[in-house]
Amino acid sequence: MNVTFIGLGIMGQNMARNLLPHVQLTVFNRSPQPVEALVAEGARAASSLSDAVAKADVVFTMLASPEVVAAQAFGDEGFLQAMPNDSLWVNCSTVNPSFSRDAAQAARAAGIRFLDAPVAGTRKPAEDGTLTFLVGGSDADLNQVRPLLEHMGDKIVHTGRQGQGSAFKMLINAQLAQSMAVFAETALLGEKLGFSREMLMDTLPNLPVSAPFLAGKAELIRHGQFEPQFPLELMLKDLHLLEQTAYEHQQPLFMSSVAKALYASADAAGHGRDDFSALHAFLETHSQG
Template identity: 45%
Template sequence: LQKHGYSLVMFNRTRAKAESLLGPCGTFSDSPAKLAEQVDVLFTMLAHPDAVEQAALGANGFFNHLRSNALWVDCSSVNPSFSKKMAAEATRREVHFVDAPVTGSAPPAAEAKLIFWVGADTADLERIRPLLLCMGNKIVHAGGHGMGTSMKMVVNLLLGTGMAAFAEAMALGEGLGISRKMLFDSLLGTPAVAPFLASKREKIESGNYDAEFPLRWMQKDMQLATVSAYESGVATPLTNITKEVYRLAMRDGHDTEDFSAIYDYLTNSHDVTTIDQKSPAPAKAQLH
């Protein structure tokens, strides 16, 4: 946005993380409330629903300080029912609301190649389209409020389960004696493997899981997917199991690493006990 000449007012709960982003057109605000008094369009991108609600409705929250007819664009990955709740709160305050979560990690963001999944009235989308195209190269209008969030949830469910399934398949292959190189060379590019997994090869081979998308946020998104599935009466057994595997990986110290570190957890997990086939069979308990 700054590269396109827009003046920005910024706030981050940890100021040091945002100061490096301030260019000649940017200023830092002391609170969401003070920020809201200075802008016509407000973007949020926060970690989870509680953080969004605190920024909007908490002490020094922005909601009651936005101008009438202002527009709030929430790019956070939250659940659809939460987006609809925020849309209702916005309507009560004569504020326009758009849910517009994104697909794309830090490198695509730096190159303005994010995908925006938008839930909004058409007029509101057209009002912010030029702003979104400063940050992304694709906009999908999925429908009304909550539908952008819904699409993002479906995408992240596929990413999370796909990464875990691939890691488990790799673990099995290596356990059967196939080299990791052979598995990568043979599997990547085939219909059995999602294209995004090719970008994780370097991390897995080097063991360097510097986060593009932290594992703890993938686990959070899958947890929200199961909540949404419950609310809509949809059974998601695979997602429920996979989110718990990510939770176990978090407990094993992988929470701030890239979510591809699920491979490291599954191939090095201390929770799995193997029995030497040559060792005596375990004694059978007898009940009397």
């Protein structure tokens, strides 16, 4: 099977690497370094988007935003027009559901099949091949790529029709962002109440009321080193997409709106490229006046 992977950021490069032993893999990225790394391991580098997809049975995209997906997929030089008829585009990028539905319609008009398959998981699960795929689309299309998804992840959730994978990702990231904000705020209050950071990072994440992912984030906070597993600027982008989606469905999101303002302030303060748990560092500075 000929497979193309477009978008080799932190997540995409690791996902593509897990595919490499199993398929004929072509890769494309706007910056050359990740391409060179995968070529050294046996992938083929494409010279352009059209070259990348010309012989592909399946094209995966893992890009930063709806705007980047649109720029690379649509238009006169986009890859969609160069894909073989009846090939399959699997978009793993986090985008809003209405964008996924529009992408599915554009793919259908071009004679291409489409799945939206964003992932739950960050850098380490991408490295380990233990991501969760949230898939929207037909059973037949999912069955075609299921073996490929299983090389990159250990769980596949078929959420329904096209666009529903992206919709479910909105729900996950809404909880993720807010849980981090609540944890950071609570831990900082705990220090003001006389508990040590060590004690709080040892105990709070392990309570029944705490989300499991907070144990890993507590270690970043403990050491004050926020190497990006999930960059804060991308969490802010996802909260913007969440707000847009809620507006389209006339559903107010009071808590998520507060969370978006917090992440926007942390981003403006220079934490955008840090892990999103750096919200703790921002709030700590803010609490000191």
